[in-house]
Amino acid sequence: MEQKVVQPSSLQKAIEQFKLLDEKITHYSSILGLADWDQKVMAPKKGRNVFAKATGTLRTEIFQLSVSPEMGHLLETLTLENHYSQLDQATRAKVREYKRYYQKSKAIPADLFKEYSILTAQANDAWEEARENNDFAGYLPFLEKIIDYKRQFAKIYGYNEHPYDALLDEFEPGLTVKRLDPLFAKLRESSVQLLERIRKNGQPTKVKVFDQSFEIEKQKAFNRFILPLIGFDMQAGRLDETVHPFAQTVNIGDVRLTTRYLEKNVRSALFGTIHEAGHGIYEQHVNPNYEETVLQSGASFGIHESQSRFLENMIGRSREFWHFFCPKLKEYFPEQLKDVTVEEFYRAVNTVQPSLIRVEADELTYNLHIMLRYEIEKALIGGEIEARDLPAIWNQKMMDYLGISPGTDTEGVLQDVHWSFGGIGYFPSYSLGNLYAAQILRAIQKDIPDLYSNIEKGKFKIIQEWLKENIHQYGKLYTPNELIVKVTGEELNADYLIDYLEKKYTEVYCL
Amino acid sequence: MEQKVVQPSSLQKAIEQFKLLDEKITHYSSILGLADWDQKVMAPKKGRNVFAKATGTLRTEIFQLSVSPEMGHLLETLTLENHYSQLDQATRAKVREYKRYYQKSKAIPADLFKEYSILTAQANDAWEEARENNDFAGYLPFLEKIIDYKRQFAKIYGYNEHPYDALLDEFEPGLTVKRLDPLFAKLRESSVQLLERIRKNGQPTKVKVFDQSFEIEKQKAFNRFILPLIGFDMQAGRLDETVHPFAQTVNIGDVRLTTRYLEKNVRSALFGTIHEAGHGIYEQHVNPNYEETVLQSGASFGIHESQSRFLENMIGRSREFWHFFCPKLKEYFPEQLKDVTVEEFYRAVNTVQPSLIRVEADELTYNLHIMLRYEIEKALIGGEIEARDLPAIWNQKMMDYLGISPGTDTEGVLQDVHWSFGGIGYFPSYSLGNLYAAQILRAIQKDIPDLYSNIEKGKFKIIQEWLKENIHQYGKLYTPNELIVKVTGEELNADYLIDYLEKKYTEVYCL
Structure with a gap:
């Protein structure tokens, strides 16, 4: 496949689109941050399970935006050599962050991601209850599922030496x-x-x-x-x-x-x-x-x-x-x-x-x-x-x-x-x-x-x-x-x- | 244009898609409900203005989903006479609700909607301050803009006799x-x-x-x-x-x-x-x-x-x-x-x-x-x-x-x-x-x-x-x-x- 050559005007357009996409993802993340806080600190008990489905939907949307063909195309455009050299420091850093996530996560099916994010929202309640009642057995089914997902994710993310490296990298980029x-x-x-x-x-x-x-x-x-x-x-x-x-x-x-x-x-x-x-x-x-x-x-x-x-x-x-x-x-x-x-x-x-x-x-x-x-x-x-x-x-x-x-x-x-x-x-x-x-x-x-x-x-x-x-x-x-x-x-x-x-x-x- | 004839299987598919779209909109609305509550009851002062932009983005997404071509197509499909008769009572009610909103709002440009929703989020703070300081003049610019938007919306929604009817209908469907x-x-x-x-x-x-x-x-x-x-x-x-x-x-x-x-x-x-x-x-x-x-x-x-x-x-x-x-x-x-x-x-x-x-x-x-x-x-x-x-x-x-x-x-x-x-x-x-x-x-x-x-x-x-x-x-x-x-x-x-x-x-x- 030929390498696309993008004219300066299209570079400007790509920068602008990337900015809007970043803003949308950040806005949603900000709302999710509040929702996560609320469910731990404020929310009454009976609403949490259903609300976990709602945040799962928004989390999945963020995921989909982050691994979308649009994101892929923008990252590709912005990292072309003659383009990347024209980006300011902050835009380069943003590209770096999204690229890291995109490359790791684009192979994860949206359905899998959604199931996982609903599970983790619900597991928080299960953990709280288990902790209160010293009931590891009650928490075990959740923990088993989470570990199973994480093992799958490690494979999908990819790693050179130890599968745990794939997960470490989420928290400390580059660490092994x-x-x-x-x-x-x-x-x-x-x-x-x-x-x-x-x-x-x-x-x-x-x-x-x-x-x-x-x-x-x-x-x-x-x-x-x-x-x-x-x-x-x-x-x-x-x-x-x-x-x-x-x-x-x-x-x-x-x-x-x-x-x-x-x-x-x-x-x-x-x-x-x-x-x-x-x-x-x-x-x-x-x-x-x-x-x-x-x-x-x-x-x-x-x-x-x-x-x-x-x-x-x-x-x-x-x-x-x-x-x-x-x-x-x-x-x-x-x-x-x-x-x-x-x-x-x-x-x-x-x-x-x-x-x-x-x-x-x-x-x-x-x-x-x-x-x-x-x-x-x-x-x-x-x-x-x-x-x-x-x-x-x-x-x-x-x-x-x-x-x-x-x-x-x-x-x-x-x-x-x-x-x-x-x-x-x-x-x-x-x-x-x-x-x-x-x-x-x-x-x-x-x-x-x-x-x-x-x-x-x-x-x-x-x-x-x-x-x-x-x-x-x-x-x-x-x-x-x-x-x-x-x-x-x-x-x-x-x-x-x-x-x-x-x-x-x-x-x-x-x- | 010919009227499309949709086979039973496509009716099932339309019902399923409509269900998913409704669920997504409702999930987002649920999160927005929480966010609105939070900003009035919990949020510290300095974050509210920027957060209003975040909720504006999500509110705009709900708006866009509600007036999307997908929604238009689904509503059209589900209200075809031979289909509508097959819907259960709840689905009919959902169709009625979305149709009402779709018909009124589809002519509102998304940008206008977004500006309006950011304005109203910020106006709440302005109102609170004005009320505290007995400062109608400080609130007036916000109020003027809101009324201006509402007059525009009334025109876009449409009405038979009084422009106020278009707004009344939002709160009490059918009232004039x-x-x-x-x-x-x-x-x-x-x-x-x-x-x-x-x-x-x-x-x-x-x-x-x-x-x-x-x-x-x-x-x-x-x-x-x-x-x-x-x-x-x-x-x-x-x-x-x-x-x-x-x-x-x-x-x-x-x-x-x-x-x-x-x-x-x-x-x-x-x-x-x-x-x-x-x-x-x-x-x-x-x-x-x-x-x-x-x-x-x-x-x-x-x-x-x-x-x-x-x-x-x-x-x-x-x-x-x-x-x-x-x-x-x-x-x-x-x-x-x-x-x-x-x-x-x-x-x-x-x-x-x-x-x-x-x-x-x-x-x-x-x-x-x-x-x-x-x-x-x-x-x-x-x-x-x-x-x-x-x-x-x-x-x-x-x-x-x-x-x-x-x-x-x-x-x-x-x-x-x-x-x-x-x-x-x-x-x-x-x-x-x-x-x-x-x-x-x-x-x-x-x-x-x-x-x-x-x-x-x-x-x-x-x-x-x-x-x-x-x-x-x-x-x-x-x-x-x-x-x-x-x-x-x-x-x-x-x-x-x-x-x-x-x-x-x-x-x-x-x-």
Whole structure:
């Protein structure tokens, strides 16, 4: 077949059509984002099943637009050599994003996609119920179907070495098992060693302060108090409650966070809120020129997670953060906190303690929770294990890595929402986020040497401005790899996190 | 052109395609319903403008599907004489609904529709702000544009006598100025006379009980307490707060009500909630077989309003209702209500008092508020007056009909949301609702002679079952005229409401 030669005027037309198609897809995605949030946070029970069919219809429409012959033709036209060279940077990035999706997904039949998206919408309810009732068997049929779909998708997407690569790429473009295994191995080895040293030689922290009741209404007020101070714009967002905290963007001016309040665990909502705020601030800071385009959200799941983990841990679990916020927290809970010093409080929020629930894990053991999930997913998609085996495998791995094992599936294999929405390949993003975050911290400290003394004074603006300037504003303009190189001068390197954890815990535990 | 002859197999195919198209349109409408609710109730301020563009895109898609060549062809195929006779009753009703819309709207260019739908989404914010700041001038440019669009639409839709007929038909299919004028004239005449008699000879009610503060948190609790008792299923719905109360259906299992709490006016939320519950229960009771089809909502705006006005007034302002609920309300507000008897309370909630705000008007003067709006709309669409003249005209008509005039536009021309979303032709539905409701009350009392003694015992189930059986379950299966004839044996007749008001106020005011 001859290569089509498109005249400049047709190039202009293709750019214009591509812009409209991108806008339509982004508009629909924005509405779906809101609908997904609503079904988790607001919707009454009886309407959800039928509504899942409605969102399935819209999701299928987005899918069909993204793999349509029109999209194929536009991508082909825009990537002709003499055309591509004339595109501006943003249009090139948009082409890159749609091309990646188009090439992977065009072979998926629309009916298959629709069945899958209805299934995942309904599986969320099934998961919630199963989690509430410790009923893995009730959830199993959904999970089996989802895994079956994901195995099919991996084949259709294609991969070079491991079928799991096909799924990883959805969350972190370009990432493979081959690249991830050594990064994780290095981190695991050093984490296990450090954990061992803490166990043996660590000075115990005074964690008893958290074994008290903290009134939920006051927790709510405190969470609302800190959000704007750390940089989240409440006029461009909300904070609500869900079983499983998350952040959902509707658009740059509407970013919604959720958290979970537990009377017996004040840390849960606190660090959950700070974590989700990290995601939310990222999205609020994207260049408004990218609004209503595919570039309007973060670079990848890993980079996104780096922003939430950075805010939660490197800022939110720093000594200076609590020098500023501990006196304020005491105003809300004078009784509970009357005997604790800032230094004790700081050490207490950095307590290392192998535990059952990932979202409540400390900075060090957190990555071990991720490795467990990563290995399970890899084996599931590789066909080495089946969904029905998961509770036993989960409990065994917990014992191997953390030395504890859950008494119920609710505290074990049922604790995370991700599989219910088909997010297989998602979990590694969390540890990638930690790795990116430590590398970014080093870069910020070069530009702002007094970073932590700003935090101590409650001056978060200078940090958020740096993140906006260097990371947030770009949205999806750069690939994650391009972005980390641009920001830090090198590719992802596990040493920064290993070094950060080593220093932090040596000091916290007086090793 | 020859008439196409379609074989039975193609008829089956057309039915199947029509079903899928209907489902897609209904799914999108369901999502839009949720999005509209969200933007009024939940969405943060900064995201709304851009989100209005997103919903504009989806609204335009629904419009385009509804007037598409595919729809035109399917409607043509299904209405061929030898085909139509083979359709079941529900499919015929669906064809009727889509045909009505198709014939009116197919001449509207998609671009015009899209501009209009973005405008109305943004006008809602402008109206809210104007209302808050008593700033008619700030709202005027939006209102002018909306009226301009509506005049254009009236021309495109077409009409026989009055351009306003084209808009009325959107809310009450088949209704015209010619039919409405005499109904309203008769009602106006009798209302004005009755009002005059009350003014001259009425025994004053003890309305002072309402001149007290009622804690908003307790009001909320009481409103949540009564909703399920009067028949609203809280597992299939929500109750939230907005400036302007409304009911929004997402689907049969997800019907959302809003109300407005005022500390100094306990009646506002109370009767607002009962009113919206009337709408909500209607939608919750629709036959599940009609879910995901165009038939899944009420027969017309007038019939819908009959259900809300029936519950608010004929039930909620009855003596028997307060015999049951007044003791309960006293448990929430023992201080405020300690000196009031049930009889006094009943008379107080039926106080006739010309007032500024439609949604807080009593049953008698309410219709005069509607007539004022009806006359203004008729003249606006007829081109006799312009938007900028409205504050002056409004205030003059208030003086003429009710003998009072608002001090601010917030309490005058800016009080209603309807025009901001393009709902011109909507207001008459409220008085139609009152007319239908009184006629339906008579029919219920034939079947359930002890209707009011059931209410006195708090037995609402028997009434809701009757409404479900005779009205609600049908959704849009029947036209409003077919329905009222089926339920009451005759077409709409103003005498029932006139008679009802006469009897009620003669008794309340001891005339």
